[in-house]
Amino acid sequence: MSNLDIIIKNGKIVDGSGNSWKVGTIGIKGEKIEKISMKIEDDAEKIIDAKGLIVCPGFIDSHTHSDLASITDKQAFNYITQGVTTNVIGNCGWSAAPINKATVKDLLSLVAPDLDVDLTKLWESFGDFLNFIEGLKLTINLVPLIGHGTLRIAVMGLDNKEPTPEELNEMKLLVENAMKSGAFGLSAGLEYIPGLFAKPKELIELCKVVSKYNGIFTIHTRNEGDLGDKAIEEAINIAEQSGVSLEISHLKLDGKRNWGKADERLALLEKARAKGIEVTTDVYPYTFCMTSLHALLPNWLFDQGLEAVLQKLEDEEIQHKLEEYYQNGTSMLAPSEEKDWDRVILKNSKNPQFRGKSLLEISKNIEKNIIETLKTIIKSDGLAGMVVLKGMNEKDVLKIAEHPLSMVGSDGEVKKREDEDIHPRYYGTFPRFLKMMVYDNNILTLEEAIRKMTSFPANKFNLKNRGLLKEGYFADITVFNPKTLKDNATLEEPNRISEGIEYVIINGKVVYEQGEARRKYPGKIIRKQLK
Numbered sequence: 001m002s003n004l005d006i007i008i009k010n011g012k013i014v015d016g017s018g019n020s021w022k023v024g025t026i027g028i029k030g031e032k033i034e035k036i037s038m039k040i041e042d043d044a045e046k047i048i049d050a051k052g053l054i055v056c057p058g059f060i061d062s063h064t065h066s067d068l069a070s071i072t073d074k075q076a077f078n079y080i081t082q083g084v085t086t087n088v089i090g091n092c093g094w095s096a097a098p099i100n101k102a103t104v105k106d107l108l109s110l111v112a113p114d115l116d117v118d119l120t121k122l123w124e125s126f127g128d129f130l131n132f133i134e135g136l137k138l139t140i141n142l143v144p145l146i147g148h149g150t151l152r153i154a155v156m157g158l159d160n161k162e163p164t165p166e167e168l169n170e171m172k173l174l175v176e177n178a179m180k181s182g183a184f185g186l187s188a189g190l191e192y193i194p195g196l197f198a199k200p201k202e203l204i205e206l207c208k209v210v211s212k213y214n215g216i217f218t219i220h221t222r223n224e225g226d227l228g229d230k231a232i233e234e235a236i237n238i239a240e241q242s243g244v245s246l247e248i249s250h251l252k253l254d255g256k257r258n259w260g261k262a263d264e265r266l267a268l269l270e271k272a273r274a275k276g277i278e279v280t281t282d283v284y285p286y287t288f289c290m291t292s293l294h295a296l297l298p299n300w301l302f303d304q305g306l307e308a309v310l311q312k313l314e315d316e317e318i319q320h321k322l323e324e325y326y327q328n329g330t331s332m333l334a335p336s337e338e339k340d341w342d343r344v345i346l347k348n349s350k351n352p353q354f355r356g357k358s359l360l361e362i363s364k365n366i367e368k369n370i371i372e373t374l375k376t377i378i379k380s381d382g383l384a385g386m387v388v389l390k391g392m393n394e395k396d397v398l399k400i401a402e403h404p405l406s407m408v409g410s411d412g413e414v415k416k417r418e419d420e421d422i423h424p425r426y427y428g429t430f431p432r433f434l435k436m437m438v439y440d441n442n443i444l445t446l447e448e449a450i451r452k453m454t455s456f457p458a459n460k461f462n463l464k465n466r467g468l469l470k471e472g473y474f475a476d477i478t479v480f481n482p483k484t485l486k487d488n489a490t491l492e493e494p495n496r497i498s499e500g501i502e503y504v505i506i507n508g509k510v511v512y513e514q515g516e517a518r519r520k521y522p523g524k525i526i527r528k529q530l531k
C-alpha cells in the first residue's frame with residue numbers, strides 16, 4: 001500500500017510566501033501536505049509530473065459573491081479553471097443570512113432574484129446558513145462574511161434613516177452571533193441601498209463587535225469616482241474608531257476625471273498604516289467594472305423607498321433634476337457627457353433588444369433621451385439589472401495591482417457553465433493577473449504575484465493552515481504552465497475558460513485535471529476559530 005495519496009514532482013515550487021521558487025517534491029496524504037523535500041522515495045496512488053510547471057498554493061479569491069450561487073452550482077467551474085480553491089463570500093454588504101421573513105422581499109428585490117434557491121428555507125441566523133452550506137457538496141472552500149446590507153434589511157427593512165438604539169443593538173447582536181458561529185467579519189456596500197443610508201457611527205458600532213472577535217471589515221466604499229478619496233477616508237476612520245482590520249474592496253478610479261490618481265489613493269492607505277491602522281485592499285485586473293443598475297442613480301431618488309423610485313421617475317421636475325445631476329458630473333458612476341453613456345453597457349435585461357447594448361445605443365434605438373431610457377429599462381427590468389462600466393484606466397489598475405498592499409479579488413461568483421450575463425473576471429481574473437503583472441509587463445515577480453493570491457489573503461482573513469505550501473497545511477494546490485497560461489474570457493465571450501491551469505487540488509483531492517473537472521466535492525465552509 002502506498003504511503004502517500006499524491007506526489008507532485010519535478011515542478012518549480014512557489015510556496016506563496018514571496019520567497020524564490022525552488023525545485024522539490026510534494027507529498028499529499030488525506031487533506032494535508034505531508035512532506036515537501038527535494039526527493040520523496042515513497043510511493044503514491046497518483047504521481048503528477050510537473051516538469052516545466054509551477055506548483056503553488058491554490059488561489060484564494062479575497063472578494064466574491066458566491067453565497068447563494070454555491071447552493072445552486074456545486075462545480076464552481078469558473079473558479080477551479082482559474083486555479084482558485086477558496087472564495088471569500090458575503091461581500092459588498094450582501095450575505096445570505098440573517099434573514100427576516102417580514103423583510104426578505106426587500107432583500108430579494110435588490111439581489112439575485114433569478115436564483116432558483118428554495119425561498120422557504122430562510123436562514124434566520126447566520127449559523128443556520130453555515131450549517132446548511134456545510135451539509136452541501138462543495139468543490140471549493142468558502143470563507144463567510146456577514147453583509148451589512150442583509151443585516152440592515154433584516155432589522156430595518158429599506159428604511160432610509162438612522163437605526164434607533166434598539167435597532168442598533170439588534171444589529172450588534174446579530175453580528176456577534178455571526179462571529180460566534182464562524183463568520184470572519186463584516187462587509188459593507190455603501191454605494192448600494194440600504195448601505196448608503198448608514199452613517200459612519202452605525203458602522204463603527206458594528207465594527208467594534210467584529211474587532212472584539214479579531215475579525216475583518218471589508219468595504220465597498222461610498223464612492224469609487226470623484227469622491228473616492230473622501231470615501232476611503234471614511235472607511236479608514238471607521239477602522240480607526242473601532243479598531244477593526246480593514247479591507248477596501250475592489251479599489252478603483254472610476255470616471256475619466258479621476259484617471260491618474262492611483263498613487264494619491266494608495267497614499268491614503270499608506271498614511272493610515274503609518275498611524276497603525278491595519279488597512280489593505282484588493283483589485284481585479286480589468287479596466288471595466290460591473291455593478292447594479294441602481295448604482296447609476298442618485299441617493300436622493302431613494303429617500304422614499306424603492307417602490308417610489310419609478311413613480312418619481314415620471315415626475316418632470318425630477319427628470320430635470322436628474323439631467324442636471326448627470327450633466328454636472330456629480331454622479332458617482334454615471335458619465336457626465338452624452339457620448340460617455342456609450343461606456344455603460346446593459347449586461348442582462350428581459351428585453352433581448354437591450355441586452356449587451358450600451359445605454360447610448362439603446363437610447364438611439366428607442367429614440368429617447370438618457371433619462372427616459374433609464375426609466376424604460378428600470379420599468380422592464382427593475383433595479384436588479386447589471387451594467388458594465390468601461391470607466392477605468394489601465395495605468396491606474398496596474399499601479400493598484402502592483403502595490404504591496406493589494407491582493408486579488410475577482411468580485412465574481414460561482415456561475416453555471418452556460419451563463420453569459422457576466423463580467424469576464426468571473427472566469428479570467430487569476431490567470432489574467434499573472435499574465436498581465438508577471439509575464440506580459442514584468443511588473444511583479446512571479447513569487448510576489450502568487451503571494452498576493454495566496455498567503456497574503458490567508459494572513460489577512462486569518463485562515464489557519466492555508467495559503468502556503470508547507471508541511472501540515474491543507475493541500476490546496478494549483479499547478480500551471482507558465483508558457484501557456486492565458487485568460488480567454490472577454491466582454492463578448494465572458495465564459496471562455498483559461499488556458500494553462502493544469503491541476504487543481506483542494507483539501508487533498510484533484511478537482512481539475514488538464515481541462516477536465518473531476519466532480520469531486522472536497523470543499524469546506526471554513527469557520528473562523530475563536531480563541
Ligand SMILES: [Zn+2]
Pocket residue numbers: 091092189220249250
Ligand atoms: Zn462591491
